[in-house]
Every structure is written in C-alpha cells, then in structure tokens.
Amino acid sequence: MRQKKIKRILGNVLSAALIASMLAGCGRDSGNVGQNNESAANTAAQTGEDVTQQEEPFEVSVMVRNHEGTPGGEYGEQVIAKLEDYTNCKIDFTWVPEDGYNDKLGLTLAQGDDMPMIIQCDLTAPVISAAKAGAFWDLSEFITDSETLPNLSQANPNILKASMIDGQLIGIYRSRVLGRYGWGYRKDWADRLGLDEPETIDDLYEMLYKFTYEDPDGNGKDDTYGLNLCKYMGPFDLMQTWFGCGNGWVEQEGNLVPVHQTPEYREALDWFRKIYEDGLVFSDFAVRDSATWNDPMYNGECGVFVDMIEGPMKVTEYFEKNQIPAVTGEGYASMKMMIGLARDENSEMRSRALDGFGGVFVITKAAKTEEDVMKCLKFLDKLCDNEMMVLCYYGLEGINWEENENGYMIDLDKDNPALSSAYAGLNQLNCDIPFKNGEYDPPIELTPVRQELKELQAEAEKYIVYNPALGYKINSATYATDGAALDEFLSATRTQYIVGDIDETGLENAWDTWLKQGGDKLIAEINELYHADINR
Numbered sequence: 001m002r003q004k005k006i007k008r009i010l011g012n013v014l015s016a017a018l019i020a021s022m023l024a025g026c027g028r029d030s031g032n033v034g035q036n037n038e039s040a041a042n043t044a045a046q047t048g049e050d051v052t053q054q055e056e057p058f059e060v061s062v063m064v065r066n067h068e069g070t071p072g073g074e075y076g077e078q079v080i081a082k083l084e085d086y087t088n089c090k091i092d093f094t095w096v097p098e099d100g101y102n103d104k105l106g107l108t109l110a111q112g113d114d115m116p117m118i119i120q121c122d123l124t125a126p127v128i129s130a131a132k133a134g135a136f137w138d139l140s141e142f143i144t145d146s147e148t149l150p151n152l153s154q155a156n157p158n159i160l161k162a163s164m165i166d167g168q169l170i171g172i173y174r175s176r177v178l179g180r181y182g183w184g185y186r187k188d189w190a191d192r193l194g195l196d197e198p199e200t201i202d203d204l205y206e207m208l209y210k211f212t213y214e215d216p217d218g219n220g221k222d223d224t225y226g227l228n229l230c231k232y233m234g235p236f237d238l239m240q241t242w243f244g245c246g247n248g249w250v251e252q253e254g255n256l257v258p259v260h261q262t263p264e265y266r267e268a269l270d271w272f273r274k275i276y277e278d279g280l281v282f283s284d285f286a287v288r289d290s291a292t293w294n295d296p297m298y299n300g301e302c303g304v305f306v307d308m309i310e311g312p313m314k315v316t317e318y319f320e321k322n323q324i325p326a327v328t329g330e331g332y333a334s335m336k337m338m339i340g341l342a343r344d345e346n347s348e349m350r351s352r353a354l355d356g357f358g359g360v361f362v363i364t365k366a367a368k369t370e371e372d373v374m375k376c377l378k379f380l381d382k383l384c385d386n387e388m389m390v391l392c393y394y395g396l397e398g399i400n401w402e403e404n405e406n407g408y409m410i411d412l413d414k415d416n417p418a419l420s421s422a423y424a425g426l427n428q429l430n431c432d433i434p435f436k437n438g439e440y441d442p443p444i445e446l447t448p449v450r451q452e453l454k455e456l457q458a459e460a461e462k463y464i465v466y467n468p469a470l471g472y473k474i475n476s477a478t479y480a481t482d483g484a485a486l487d488e489f490l491s492a493t494r495t496q497y498i499v500g501d502i503d504e505t506g507l508e509n510a511w512d513t514w515l516k517q518g519g520d521k522l523i524a525e526i527n528e529l530y531h532a533d534i535n536r
Helices: 016-025 037-047 076-087 098-109 125-132 157-161 187-193 201-213 234-243 263-277 310-321 370-382 386-394 417-423 448-460 477-498 504-532
Strands: 058-066 089-097 118-121 172-175 181-186 225-227 249-252 255-258 302-308 335-338 357-363 401-403 409-411
Touching: 058 098, 058 370, 076 089, 076 370, 076 386, 076 417, 089 098, 098 118, 098 125, 118 370, 125 477, 157 172, 181 187, 181 201, 181 234, 181 310, 181 448, 187 201, 187 335, 201 225, 201 263, 201 302, 234 263, 234 302, 255 504, 263 477, 302 310, 310 335, 310 448, 335 448, 357 370, 386 409, 386 417, 477 504
Parallel strands: 058 089, 058 118, 225 302
Antiparallel strands: 118 357, 172 357, 181 302, 181 335, 249 255, 401 409
8 A cells, every 4th residue: 555645793684674764765766777868758758757867877986806807899888888878877997906906905995985985805804994993884774675776685694694794784795606615526437446426435435545546547557546635725624524524613502613623523634634644645735736736637647526516527628628538438538526425324415615705895985875875786786687797797799699599698709808808807796696606698508517517506505514603703803813824723733634744642732722822712702702693
C-alpha cells in the first residue's frame, strides 16, 4: 500500500401592522413603467380616463462590480436605454474592477451622503461597521410591500436574517442556488470495476480504494487516485456533513456550538486522515494550486470530485468536447453527478447548504427620503422581471438572441465578444428574487447533462443542512474583527491533523488555543444573540 505523507439581536418578523403602515405610507408610482407619455395619453383617451403624465425618471446612482467589462459596442447605448425606459430611471453607474472593489468600497463608505444610493457589497467588517454607524437604510418596513415590490417581497426570510445588523435589514440579497453542493465520480471507471452507485460513506471508501489500486483506466499503470483534492478546503466542509456533522454550527441542548466540538466532526476528521494515510488522495494536496484543480479530472488521474454539483458536469462536457473515450470502450468518458451521501444504511442522505446569496445591495443615506428608498427598491424589483433578467443576461432580441421554432432562446453572440459587450456586466444588477434558476421566457434549451444538473439542484434542497448561526455571526463583535482568522485557524488545524503533522494531543491543544484566541467569546456572543431571537 502506498504511504503518501506531507508535513443580536435579530429583527422581529415583520408584522401585519407594519405592512399596513407601509402600504398606507408608500403609494405606488403612477403610470406604467416603460410607457411613454403619448401612449399613456392615448390609452387614457380611449378608456375615458383622465390623462395623467408619467413621473419623471428617477435619478439613481449605483456602484457594482465590473467582472467582464461594461456595456459598450454598437448596441450598448440601446441596451442601457431599454433598461432605463423599463425601470423609469436615469442610472449613474460606478463600475469598479473586481480586484480593486474592496479598496474602492472602503473609500466610498467614508464619503457619507456622497455615496451612490445603491451599492453592491459583501457583508465584510467595513460594511458591518458602516451599518452600525447608520450609513444604510433599514429596509424592514419597505420589503414587505407586495403591491409595490411584487418580486422583492418574496424574499426568503431565512436568508434575509443573514443581512440584519442590530435588528435592521441593511441589504437585499442576491439570490443563489441553495442546493448547489454535491459531488461526482467517473461513471465509466465504476462500470469497468463493477461498482454500484455509492449510497453510504463505506461505499465511497470502497470506490476511492478501487479507483486508486485496481487500475480503473485499464492501462496497467499505478497512476490513478480516488479523490481529487487541492489546497481549497471546501470539499472537507461538504463531506463532513455526510457524517451527521452540522454546517459550521449546530444546535445542541438549546445552544449553538461550532461543529469541531462535536463527535461527528471528529469521526469525519479521522476518516479524512485514513483516506490520506491509505494513499487515496494526492500526498501534496494541501499545497496544490486551486487554479489547476480540474486538471487531474480532465487528464484521467482522479476519479471523484467533491464541490459544486456542476463541477462533475463540466468534466463530462470536457470529455464530450474533446471526445475522450470511455474506458469501457463504449461512448465517451463521463461523470455521474451526486447530491450527497448517507452516513450508513440507517441514515438519510445529507448535503451542505449554500448560504443562498451572493452579497447584497445596500441603500445608503444618499437616498434622502423614504420615497427615494422605495424608488431604489422599485428599481431593483423591476430588474427581477423576466424582461430585465433576459436583457441583463442575454441582451437584445434579434441582435444577441432569437427565439427558434420550438420556443427556445438561441444565442447569437456566443462567439462574438464585440456583440455581447452590449450588455456586459449588467448581470451584476439582478437580485434574482424570487429565485428562478435561469427559468426565463423564452427558456434556454438545456443539454441532457445540464437538465440533469438543474433537476439535482432542485432535489438537493430536500437534503441540505443549514448553518443555524448564519444570521448571528455578522452581529458578533468578535466575528467582525477576528472571524476570518478564527475560521482559518480551524481549517489549518484540520489539514495538519489529516496529513499527520499533529496527533490527537496536538489537535486538542490547537482547539484550546482557538478558544483562548477569541473562540470562547465568539461562542458566547453567538449564543447571546441566538437566545435573544424570539423568531428563531
């Protein structure tokens, strides 16, 4: 056998009284968005109604990330004009490159009322500090107005909790798939070795062992590994939930405790150490660059991949595109996508839940009045309409896409960066509430493997394990200042134990050090907030 070593209180649930108050205090804007004054007058004349003028466009300033350029090219102005007409807004964009966004955000937060009205941000320490200082509007009394905000009012209350600072809702989250984590294995390798689909952790171990030692690719060489790992520790966070371990924190006897203090975590940790000692993973995984993480899957060196469910899907697409033959001699190589695993035959399948959002939009005090706040929210709400989602993600009909005879959207600019630049970056504006998971009209025609992915992500929500501390950590003073360092310490300690750099005594000593460095204060603060939350 090969030996491979290497050294607060949260805000109350919004009451019906608040909703009624909000509806009474914030009337709907007159006129139909996107309809010009002339057409409005004609419609009114035809129906015998009084002719009223549409409101003047609202001048809104927005700061967002620049991931892939900004709207430009021959049709960029046309896209922006359509966006502004639909939302009845005049938009002043501040586009900031991703690699300098946090620096720019820090400077922007120091500008007081000169900030943009809407800012896209993550809930980092500077943002939390700005919220505590009163830089942002509390959106609690606005978000429930289902008549004015038909989309945003459908926000998931559990996810909203994660954007509450000192009982105030400081942001509208950008919705993401909850059941996105999963894993996959080389289906053709398993077929060649006569392995059934794994259901339990023991089944997975058997697969990893045989993928490593029983020549799954049939080349007669000792050149394969079971599990593909790199220095990114996400796979361990996911796999430990299969052992009954919580997602970051877990409720026990009326308190929240970090998962590393539970026996399930320790069981998972010992299993990780075993697969390392048994040589079922790269001996140097802890220093392997995450940028090349997919390569061992592409080149047939590893058979199991754990992270997002779409990871195995992308590997299958790579095999098909490059016509990599299956080791069984039939068709192309492929990956079987999986949601999670059960601890044993008497347990249910489990998987780790994502937080369900990718950052938030805050409304700053640059929005001077409650009317301005509601107009900012209406702008974000309109961007969740199907027409705007399609515009921001796919561009203009007839130029960037068209509908085929079967009612599916056909991409016209897939290989034309100059044409697709018309709507570049606009997908940073969408909250995607209620979450549609790409279900637009017209719909995108999915390949079989992508259709399977979509169905698995929906099914995964039956099995996902949530983080019960998610809405409390951002209100913890200790987590605001030391949270990142405390998380990194636990991650590094886990790795050291897995690869044998420390033994059981060293592990216990490290966890004691974590408590002394702020972990004990963090636990106390999290539980103070947890017990004070009457809506949990």
